[in-house]
Amino acid sequence: MGLPGRPARSARAQSFALSVFEQYDSGLQRYLARRLRSAQNAQDLAQETYLRLLHLDRGEFVRKPQAYLYRIASNLIYEFQLRERKTPVMFDSQALEEAAEQGIELQAGDEPERLGAEQQIEVMLAGLPPLYRAVLILRKRDGMSYAEIARTLGISVHTVKKYLARAVAQCRSVRATLK
């Protein structure tokens, strides 16, 4: 998937655990978090990512679907940003981040100050039922496995996963409304 100007990522054998997202591009996360409000951009990105996924060698894709997804999306964001700036950018992660910032500012115009990251999390959590919050905290803050959370709260692993998924879905909806 080598794209011009982008150093090839080493094909390290890696798990699909938490780290996969960071591994690809922290720019991806920031980009998406901001673009949650800009449905059109998120859709464009998804559309392009989707088309590229379809052209992947299926065997490889099946082995690492999540990692591929993030990598393709990261590459695309990089391309989008190049397009937006219309001037070539030398690749380095700092420049990429700045490009992302500027791209957003151009889009968003003079908006009132955004919430800080911490406040944003608080707003997202506020709408969640207490047990969803508990499960989320045990996972994210205390780093417990699903089985450990289940034991701690006296619920099943299935329920743990269900609460986490609902928490994420609800946070995502709330997140989309945040300024």
Add this chain to the structure above:
Amino acid sequence: MAWTRNGPHPLAEEAARWLIELDEPRPEVLEKFAAWLETSPRHVEEFLLASAVWKELDDVDAGRRMEIRQLVDEARTNVHRLEHSDTTAALPRTPPARVRRVRLAGVAAAIALLAGAALWSILALAPEEYATSRGEQRALKLEDGSVIYLNTESRVEVRFSRAARDIRLLQGEAMFSVEHDPERPFRVMSGEALIQALGTRFNVYKSLAGTTVSVVEGLVAVAPTAATAERTPPPGSALTAPGGPVERVAAGEQARVSRTGEIVKHDVDDLDQIVAWRERRLVFRGEPLEHVAREFNRYNAVQIRVQGATVRQRRLTATFDADDPRSLADFLRRDTSLDVQDDGASQIVIRPRH
């Protein structure tokens, strides 16, 4: 109302489930996940958005101010039977908490709880009605965890008993996200159609022509009720319709039940189109203008009228914001063969230009 636009979209929930599954991955889910991603760009989009949120939540309670014990207690004292308002505040059921309460509080509490349970089952027999006005949408969280999303100008009656969960769609359109419970069938009656969910998500639209059932996920059984004059089947009875056929409708399929009880089944080209109303989008794929106008009119005080047989039959493929009928007017103005009159208040008239 903020939440009508922002309650979790069914796909957002699906994406979140995958995300959680992959956070502690088992090799056998990877292939299924890949297949899911390949199904639609919407899946890709929702998964990326869920990932971004999940990453943001890394810093949850970094200050360590929250006590798990306190959250659990809070959950315990907050068990509601039915959420009348929004799903975003919906509480999970907490059976372990209930059990523990009985054990701790002893016999007196147990008796009180039994009395409560008896009262609960009596209350459960009384049907409750929920309705939306024009342009309004609403999500109802039921005590079993199932959710009813009510579209504009719609009305449902909910009757839960120990043996069955019965819903009657009296008017309009609703989507049902059903929690599986083999002991208590989840049934929806809509005019001429009787629909039994087998743990699933589906949309029911009651119009003048009949009822349309579209299945987003899982499987439902559909039978006509014309013969039984819309009589509620006795609780616990299997889905039966004397003399009528029972159709099984799977994900991606749609069944239309006519007023006379005939069922026609076919594939849905685009499931997104079926669920789009929850985002207040109207999606048309080659639908006649007459139908497009009718859909807009369900949501808005401004009414669109289409005049002239050929204009009414003009087919349109487009996506609109349901709350913005003037976007349709603007779109049609580009067609010089049409005359679009907007009185600026309550009516938009579309007719052929002479």
